[in-house]
Amino acid sequence: MFLGIDLGTSGVKALLIDGDQRVVASANASLEVSRPHPGWSEQDPADWVEATRIALLSLRDSHPAEMGAVRGIGLSGQMHGATLLDKAGKVLRPAILWNDTRSHREAAALDADPQFRQLTGNIVFPGFTAPKLLWVRENEPEIFAATAKILLPKDYLRFWLTGEFISEMSDAAGTAWLDVARRDWSDALLAACGLDRSHMPVLVEGTAPAGRLRGDLAAELGLPAGIVVAGGAGDNAASACGMGTVASGSAFLSLGTSGVLFAATDSYRPNAESAVHTFCHALPNTWHQMGVILSATDAMNWLSSVVGVKPAELTGAVGGALQAPSSVIFLPYLSGERTPLNDAAIRGAFLGLGHESDRGVMTRAVMEGVAYAFRDNRDALEAAGTKLDRVTAIGGGSRSDYWLTALATVLGVPVDIPADGDFGAAFGAARLGLIAAEGADPASICLAPAIARTIEPVAKLQSAFDEGFARYRKAYPAIKGVFQ
Template sequence: MLYIGVDLGTSAVKLLLMEADGSIKNIVSKEYPLSFPNPGWSEQKPEDWWNAVVEGIKELTDGFDKDQVAGISFGGQMHGLVILDSDDNVIRPAILWNDGRTTKETNYLNDVIGKDKLSEYTANIAFAGFTAPKILWVKENEPENFAKIAKIMLPKDYIAYKMTGVHSCDYSDASGMLLMDVKNKCWSKEMMEICSVKEEQLPKLFESYEITGSMTEAAAAELGLTTNCKIAAGAGDNAAAAVGTGTVGDGGCNISLGTSGTIFISSKDFGVDKFNALHSFAHADGNFHLMGCMLSAASCNKWWMDEIIGTKDYPAEQVPITDDKLGENNVYYLPYLMGERSPHNNPDARALFIGMSMDTTRADMTQAVLEGVAFAIRDSFEVARDLGIKIDETKICGGGAKSPLWRKIIANVLNIKVNIIESEEGPGLGGAMLAAVACGEYASVEEAANKIVKVIDSVNPDPAIAAKYDAKYKKFKEIYPTVKPLYDTLKA
């Protein structure tokens, strides 16, 4: 049988066709627009996602026996607010994970409701990108739209609804809404009351590997598939990527270098960082995880290359950055193009370069961008280490993980072994694996991961380079607190 993984990203949907044994038969990517109506805002039309999925699945399955497509599941961009009216029509464009308009609402939740109460209700505090602050923003700024809301959904779940007619959500993605009691895996009555939301406006909750429904006749006709195709709930993109990299069970670690960057630590036990610098979420394997998330990771390099240098030849720009340059750069970069989540929780933070001199080269600046992202990941890594979590190695995935230089920098900045897996299609592969588990090909997510995911190479830290980076990191972490007061001034 064949299984489809739908990786609904910020700039494109990537669709993956997988055989039951885990071999990838085809991959198709379809882009869609991203709009910025005001500074710091970020929106998309859910209809554009669906059109891209329809077009992409037709192309993905062209030349294959469509009757063999047994299941579809998802890895999706998290936190986005999709609101539907009583006829299931989209009320307004989705407000995305990297949208920074909710400073007032986030401060209200953290400072008036209180971080302690939020952590008690949901295991997390409010971040500007989370869904609950967006709901409060719509209530305050678009009351006519708020009054129309019949269903509140997340991005990937809108696609699942279009396939099944079922309003569903999985525990991992719902964890990032600030509406779910993560520990007890149910909607939080307190948070619903705070956000003026009724439970019937929220989707039904499922484990990521559970079937939510079958393909409707209308969707099957549109996609060219059959009504026998089962749809599994899927997961937030980071949890799906963790499945796709085999980061399941107890004590696994995965770093994702996508548009955003994450460090993901899987655990069989529920746990909360007392400072709430890391997110405490449910995992797609049925367990839990801690996650540090930075809003701009590989997107920093894309911005630097495309908009500033003006080149698409990323590898060529990294050629001059040889091993003897690692840990020797005097230029630092704060990677806060869209504000920052973990661990600073500051939507008003912005990127900066510091340390340039007359002999600074283009390569030094490029190196600083790669290192700045690695240092920011270490910020979250240090929080996990302070919790007593021992991490000796990690998997890595995402577009940035294709760079051998960036992998080497990550290994030395964190001073741990970085494992490269056979497939770098984290969320898409994870989605397909969840579909296979839902359809009974594997007894559990862990079994699927153990049989499908293969490590093909590793990068070990160099003690001398790691020591240099340790000294550089100590300087890096002094920059943000020093410039933090300026962000309020710049915003004003």
């Protein structure tokens, strides 16, 4: 048996698979996000530990024999979060999360230093870890002075599980401190933030052993003591391992809280100006390119909270057949935007509302706006040298055929839907746990799932959506000045 643990923003998922990679059981525990000020997003790392404990105890109680047979654990987690510890390993403040935009000025200052793009291959986005530390240095100097270790969220769980300070390449690439080509911390980039290697965890590949389970926790959780904990991966790279998106040319579209267009590459091909992320993959000697939008299903969740109707009811009410876009435009910039705008200050908007703009029109506009944001990502990937022929859809939003048909039509590529199964980040983490424990060949483990069906673009509506996208592209510069 092998165990995958995925630390998300809204919850923790623990997944058991057997040696044939069949899902045996899973358990979840929820998390809340604190937003004490506009643009802030924080969580208490103690809540991560408690949610993980709840999920694992649930598996222990429901599947004791299987938990007792686990041979390896893999970790996945939300990226970029700044978890600050003192010399005793005590958490100094709530973790600043990936979607926190308070450090946009610090990000701009670091990005103006040419060595950051040169060594990381990426723009320094406000969500990355490095600018968060500059914000702490300027606004909470006593916390900065006491900081002895900086961990990413999943690596704080590793510290709890193993007592070790270890991270891996895919997650570390999102800090803005990693020399992404060399797959190592950059002393120069750390020094630019007043830090050095002593503040950072040791780095391993995602497929490598990275600590062993503590005996006291093993006894509590019903797991064998001393089992291997793999390096693991950031959530998107872990999802790619779960989807088998590891060979150059393969790609997936994640329609989750945020939106990701992810393409695996067999070489390091940065193009920071496109605002595409170029990160290390979880497998050795592989990289990936990724466009990111900050609000995907989160935009539908927001509309749901406003109108008091569940998201599934909203998307279900639009019907089955794709309709031509209306004149209403929705910009899904509820938390700012990454690819391709790199704009932390911009906010979302409905444009073109009229008396006839009912709930259904607004629901469709949200789905269309998210689809247009993905097309922005597709164009950015092409500018970075990666052309997509098709994508595989994952994430909660992929349960809506209407939304997937809109995406296929807007992107102009077929969208594949996997056969029933769990192929997300927790599954990818479990695969990494298997590889680390067994010394297995990653390529033989990280295989793509069977495709149940494919949604093709609606050819007769492509020109209408091309026109809708053109209107969408005009809207951002028209409102940008309002939020500066």
